[in-house]
Amino acid sequence: MGKVDAGWRYNERTRLPRRANVLRSELELGLAVKKTHIKTELPGPKARELLARDALVDSPSYPRDYPFVMSHGKGAEVWDVDGNRFLDFAAGIAVCSTGHSHPAVVQAIKDAADRFIHISSDYWHEGQVRLAERMNELSPLGVPAMSFFAQSGTESVEAALKLARYVTGRGRFIGFLGGFHGRTMGSLAFTSSKYTQQKGFFPAMPGVTHAPYPNNYRPLFAGADQGQAVLRYIEEVLFVHNVPAGEVAAILVEPIQGEGGYLVPPDGFLSGLRELCDRHGILLIFDEVQSGIGRTGKMFAAQHWGVAPDIMTLAKGLGSGMPIGMMVAKRSIMQKWARGAHGNTYGGNPLCCAAALATLDLVERQYCANAAKVGDYFMKKLRVLAQKYSVVGEIRGKGLMIGMELVTDQASRTPAKKLCDALITRAFHHRLILLSCGQSTVRFMPPLLIGEADVDEAVGLLEGALKEAMAGEHLAVRGAAAG
Numbered sequence: 001m002g003k004v005d006a007g008w009r010y011n012e013r014t015r016l017p018r019r020a021n022v023l024r025s026e027l028e029l030g031l032a033v034k035k036t037h038i039k040t041e042l043p044g045p046k047a048r049e050l051l052a053r054d055a056l057v058d059s060p061s062y063p064r065d066y067p068f069v070m071s072h073g074k075g076a077e078v079w080d081v082d083g084n085r086f087l088d089f090a091a092g093i094a095v096c097s098t099g100h101s102h103p104a105v106v107q108a109i110k111d112a113a114d115r116f117i118h119i120s121s122d123y124w125h126e127g128q129v130r131l132a133e134r135m136n137e138l139s140p141l142g143v144p145a146m147s148f149f150a151q152s153g154t155e156s157v158e159a160a161l162k163l164a165r166y167v168t169g170r171g172r173f174i175g176f177l178g179g180f181h182g183r184t185m186g187s188l189a190f191t192s193s194k195y196t197q198q199k200g201f202f203p204a205m206p207g208v209t210h211a212p213y214p215n216n217y218r219p220l221f222a223g224a225d226q227g228q229a230v231l232r233y234i235e236e237v238l239f240v241h242n243v244p245a246g247e248v249a250a251i252l253v254e255p256i257q258g259e260g261g262y263l264v265p266p267d268g269f270l271s272g273l274r275e276l277c278d279r280h281g282i283l284l285i286f287d288e289v290q291s292g293i294g295r296t297g298k299m300f301a302a303q304h305w306g307v308a309p310d311i312m313t314l315a316k317g318l319g320s321g322m323p324i325g326m327m328v329a330k331r332s333i334m335q336k337w338a339r340g341a342h343g344n345t346y347g348g349n350p351l352c353c354a355a356a357l358a359t360l361d362l363v364e365r366q367y368c369a370n371a372a373k374v375g376d377y378f379m380k381k382l383r384v385l386a387q388k389y390s391v392v393g394e395i396r397g398k399g400l401m402i403g404m405e406l407v408t409d410q411a412s413r414t415p416a417k418k419l420c421d422a423l424i425t426r427a428f429h430h431r432l433i434l435l436s437c438g439q440s441t442v443r444f445m446p447p448l449l450i451g452e453a454d455v456d457e458a459v460g461l462l463e464g465a466l467k468e469a470m471a472g473e474h475l476a477v478r479g480a481a482a483g
């Protein structure tokens, strides 16, 4: 059995949501309209109407898992158009770092909009310069930095790739299996977390070779330290056999792998990459689009290991929901770009810069430390679940970037993909918004302002959803405690 309520999906012929199936599965499970904050069946009548309109006019390529139709949000709470209230532990894919509509961010956007909405990156304005100064002060690279402004993660990555080729005069790159860096042709060449993101688009940008991302839970190489093994693979296999180090412009890596499964690399891996890059004149690019801006309890995830890249990409949490990306590079590198070498129309949009400045204030003052503290509490609570249910294979992460990998059982570690899908949809019916990553990992990326009470509520809802998903997968008795 697949997703419990896969019936909400579109009818292939009419392109309208299949309501009859939804109602049937709801009623069979006795779930309809009985939870405190759920006022209608899900999706409710207004949501259904919108889904029907959407099916006719919006691209079907969006990878939507369940029918949440947003009305409004505040902090870590969101409401759908039918008045149902949910706890949001996905934050718009790790974007709403300061929660939904934080008053300070909203005010900053309003103030900026009152002044002007756009002037283009051909001119100057205070917000853009201030944000670049601010980034330089945060010292993500350990040396003076310059910034290029974009609207998204993928555009920041494209800028990083172009800069790396431009300044090194080299054409090739190394990326990592399971990595996610975006969906435009350059970043897509690195993205390899799910084949569906690639299918039908070959060839993307040429010149990218993938190495495995080190994973001590699922080791590919012999030896206890998969990080060192991967470094040896790059040096002794790739560099020797088909990717000469002298042709490599840069290595692009997520300091904590996001879409690929919320994988935390072993200690020594990032510093090993740094050392390897330095030895071969290769630039090191850290993609902190998902892990940056306080998400992991440090401003930048790589700071957990004290390693600084040459170039860093940022987006998501930076603008609290406003579309902004930044490619930050050592000044000594970025200043090599000639006038006109790279640019865009919307870079440094004043509303986005204002939102980012307000976000950085909040994250620096409170939310980064909060993510570290509440994240520790959250991980402890999830580890209790891992002791209770044999389908919880591993809890991993830093701060509020946490993954819970589901397996058919802890001994075999076989990824429990169907269970994971079922859990995500059951969680929605328990009014908890979640997303998955990797093959069978639930990812938790709530707004950075949540407190322990929110974690308690979320873990309670999660456990209820897990039990139902296990029952649906006939996994309830496998040595797992009932309670």
Ligand SMILES: Cc1ncc(COP(=O)(O)O)c(C=O)c1O
Pocket: 093, 151, 152, 153, 154, 155, 157, 180, 181, 182, 183, 254, 258, 259, 287, 288, 289, 290, 291, 315, 316
């Ligand atoms: C690490 C990383 N890089 C890049 C991207 C692409 O960002 P965007 O979807 O804004 O283009 C993502 C998106 O999930 C990401 O997680």
